[in-house]
Amino acid sequence: GEDVEQSLFLSVREGDSSVINCTYTDSSSTYLYWYKQEPGAGLQLLTYIFSNMDMKQDQRLTVLLNKKDKHLSLRIADTQTGDSAIYFCAESFHSGGYQKVTFGIGTKLQVIP
Amino acid sequence: GAVVSQHPSRVICKSGTSVKIECRSLDFQATTMFWYRQFPKQSLMLMATSNEGSKATYEQGVEKDKFLINHASLTLSTLTVTSAHPEDSSFYICSAKAGIYNEQFFGPGTRLTVL
Numbered sequence: 001g002e003d004v005e006q007s008l009f010l011s012v013r014e015g016d017s018s019v020i021n022c023t024y025t026d027s028s029s030t031y032l033y034w035y036k037q038e039p040g041a042g043l044q045l046l047t048y049i050f051s052n053m054d055m056k057q058d059q060r061l062t063v064l065l066n067k068k069d070k071h072l073s074l075r076i077a078d079t080q081t082g083d084s085a086i087y088f089c090a091e092s093f094h095s096g097g098y099q100k101v102t103f104g105i106g107t108k109l110q111v112i113p
Numbered sequence: 114g115a116v117v118s119q120h121p122s123r124v125i126c127k128s129g130t131s132v133k134i135e136c137r138s139l140d141f142q143a144t145t146m147f148w149y150r151q152f153p154k155q156s157l158m159l160m161a162t163s164n165e166g167s168k169a170t171y172e173q174g175v176e177k178d179k180f181l182i183n184h185a186s187l188t189l190s191t192l193t194v195t196s197a198h199p200e201d202s203s204f205y206i207c208s209a210k211a212g213i214y215n216e217q218f219f220g221p222g223t224r225l226t227v228l
Contacts, residue, residue, distance in 0.1 A: 004156075041221060041222070042119075042206055042219050042222040043157075043219040043222075044219075045218070088157070092217075101147070101208075103157045104156060106156055
């Protein structure tokens with residue numbers, strides 16, 4: 001079945017760049033997403049990239065997609081303490097006539113002041 | 114952007130009771146709604162997919178008689194946990210998708226604690 005993997009934990013210093021990596025298995029995925037979950041809260045869509053794109057930049061966020069290697073990354077420039085959260089990578093694909101989404105386990109980003 | 118709300122945000126109930134969780138799309142019509150469950154330190158697990166006016170499609174291993182889903186309108190879906198037990202304690206998150214959008218918009222989640 002579809003599988004999305006990401007590392008569990010990342011620690012960076014405030015002001016540095018953070019890079020969160022993700023790998024997925026389904027080559028037929030249509031969109032790939034990055035969600036942010038703050039403690040006790042739901043998911044917030046940060047950004048997404050269509051599967052035929054290589055890169056997408058949105059202010060401090062840069063998404064890189066290597067479709068050949070099925071590797072997705074999220075770079076946060078000038079990381080701030082408010083960026084501390086769990087970041088979920090997700091891929092969407094069509095199954096049985098519906099769009100479904102598979103999530104990774106989430107990477108906990110800790111920003112050290 | 115599209116907004117999805119959930120009610121209640123937190124609920125504590127006794128074992129054996131039923132709990133209903135509502136998911137609403139506030140500013141768009143959701144052709145499809147999804148229900149997820151999130152265990153501590155684990156990712157989201159899709160429980161079921163529902164389209165307005167039709168029966169929900171449950172994922173393998175999810176008991177449809179225990180987790181009743183109703184998607185009666187284009188803006189409302191409900192998840193009822195029947196005869197709840199402590200092992201049903203979890204964070205339940207819904208998402209909604211409109212036909213014109215490719216992404217899902219998530220609700221803030223409902224923390225269910227069964228005593």
